[in-house]
Amino acid sequence: MTDYNFAYLDEQTKRMIRRAILKGLAIPGYQVPFASREMPMPYGWGTGGVQVSAATLTPDDTFKVIDQGADDTTNAVSIRQFFEKTADVETTTETSEATVIQTRHRIPEEPLSEDQILVYQVPIPEPLRFLEPRETETRKMHALEEYGLMHVKLYEDISRHGHIATAYAYPVKVEGRYVMDPSPIPKFDNPKMEMAAIQLFGAGREQRIYALPPYTKVVSLDFEDHPFDPSKAPHPCGLCGAEHSYLDEVITDDQGGRMFVCSDTDYCEKRRAAGHVGTLTQEAAA
């Protein structure tokens, strides 16, 4: 693919995207419209994240891609190969080695540092979308900080179910101003968003970029008497024994057998390499 520019996009396009990123960083949580390009992968499959990564990567970067927490899921593989081909950057599966991490639906378990950038793929950037379908109206609601409706939804959840029934893409308020969609990460990951790394969010089809500078205050919406609860399945990882990582449920047989393992594959592998064992590994060894 030598016919294409470094990281696929031409320099003008990258400059346009970088401007949007800088604007996003200057106004944390605000959705910056940008002229999303057609990428050689379908809309909805990470085109926003890919464009942000393309505008962010330099030849010295080390790139990691995760989808659902794992480096080896098909879409993660596909995006990693795309940048190996078009940007010839180093790639890694190790969270701590990477300088740019593109993710879909997870934040790595290992805390990120100030010299890292986390790029999220975002399907629907508008947290108010399913309360108000009109873009013209939701932009006005953001501009005027009219977020009462968002809490009405949470109120309705509690009155109907006894608690807030949003499990992923749980809305947050950024620096006391913009209500933001954190992309469909599980709510378990929400507290991690107050981090040292730069977080960039790209929505290709919806043509929006937004961002969180390091250490930005990110508060998950809740009520005083129904506080936000970032809980997860009440099990340790069956492979590495981790108690505080987000877990995938894996069906092991057709008798209803199931096991829980870390969704963050790199985290799990590192722990196992360091000698941690879970109940399943113990059984297998026995």
Place this chain on the structure above:
Amino acid sequence: MYVAVKGGERAIENAHAWLAEERRGDVAIAELSVEQIKSQLTIAVNRVMAEGSLYDPDLAALAMKQSRGDLIEAIFLIRAYRTTLPRFGNTRPIETSEMECERRISATYKDLPGGQVLGPTFDYTHRLLDFKLAAEGAPTSAPERKASGDLVPHVAEFLNQEGLIEEAPRDDTTPPDLTREPLELPAERALRLQALARADEGFTLGMAYSTQRGYGRTHAFVGELRIGQVAVEMDIPELGFAIEVGEITVTECETVNQFKGSKSEPPQFTRGYGLVFGQSERKSISMSLVDRALRWEELGEDNVGAPAQDAEFVLYHGDNIQATGFLEHIKLPHYVDFQSELELVRKMRREAGADQMPEAAE
């Protein structure tokens, strides 16, 4: 014992290899050439060029071959290629009044200067399967006549001479470019037309049809439909004048629509407009109807809440590449989201005392 799923890379490679094999099909049968597609499946090639927003029959035909005839996939290939092309500049607006028409019809006049020219149309064919085509037949030829070379005037101009149709004054302001700036609303007509020109044919047809059935009715007649070649000219700064860089085939449709008049305007006809690459009649007529329906505000008509009157609805949902990508992305793994939903449903069912969750096998 659970083994973490590895080997995504090899699975993808194998899938691609299988795809390539299926694409070729039975090797005992001659391979389809791009030339064959280009010259014999022209209507499909036109659609790929129109919705791909790139006038290049060779690439469109190649994309169709590569996509196994999936036209939306072919359009996608063209769009992804187009986005990487450098821009040398803008051409001058094409002059459809100088078109060499292959087809030119008007539903509003029986006969008119320039005449009714049917051209290569399916319109009056009987839709009977032609089994002769199943066998390879001898080439057929149509009777020929020498082109008159005269300019064919636009039908709307006849009405305009009487002041019966709204003015469409020439406007040389540079229109916004959907492929270079994010779509922002409210969208002016030029931007709406650009979006419609590359919108999905099926979507546009459905929207147009809905206006005919009463969801935002505009009482449209095809004032004129013309198909033919127009010259594409570009100003070359070094030369100081415009030169012709090529010819393209386009389909132009202008509808004549009823208009009751408003406080400030007497009753007169109004226009809907469609312009599409290649011979793309259905698309261009659909486009004109939807264009006209979207103009309700400017013309002081009522918003009856019809989908085709809703610019935000039409513009945000007409692009088949955006639509198909987002639609098909639900095939991607979503097990992190699903897991969190699973936990929530279990928790709520536990609270409701609905079931006893079997313990995980440990």
Place this chain on the structure above:
Amino acid sequence: MTPLLSVKDVAKYYGPHIGCTDVSFDLYPGEVMGIVGESGSGKSTLLNCLAGHLPADRGEVFFDTRVDGPRDTLKMREPERRLLGRTDWAFVHQHARDGLRMGVSAGGNVGERLMAVGARNYGDIRANAQDWLGRVEIDASRIDDRPTTFSGGMQQRLQIARNLVTGPRLVFMDEPTGGLDVSVQARLLDLLRGLVRDLGLSAIIVTHDLAVVRLLADRLMVMKSGHVVESGLTDQVLDDPQHAYTQLLVSSVLQV
């Protein structure tokens, strides 16, 4: 005393047609002003201009804000006006559907304004909603039901609760009893009278029904063809109408 609302020479045109014109009046705290007239008289246009729902073509509408004193709401920026709209102002629509979220429970409907101004305690919001449902005579057991399951009169009472929950200082009402049966109207009027008296509400009520203003309004403005033709104390205007149109209006009611 500073008027709560001071309207000066407000006008609104629809092309060459007059919506309303030359309207000026003061409304003092605790006062209820009735605006009557037949349909097309410009009374709803005026109300919508005052409430900021329609841009007026001329005039000034000074509202005595809590922080900055009298401010011309027509010249306010939209964010400020919308903030007023969900705090110190309330608007009761003729059709409850226009003023309620039909897909949200009664409790959520009442709680929305509280949450919009920052209430973040679920228990308090719910208790408040329950209290207000009681005040408008809706059974507390209906708190989690959607308004679609309510009768027309209940929907209207819910709309009123939803509006009054934040203790607005000025309430705009557009034909609040309009679409209801006569027996339901009587109950609603009775309720409104109680609320106006107990809460000391300031309100502007638009209606074509003289019985409504007789019961609720301290003062009255009579409108015809976009102009105010007569104004004064309610009893005075109704019992001793001066303008021919008012006389007609009053006599037509009396004859019924």
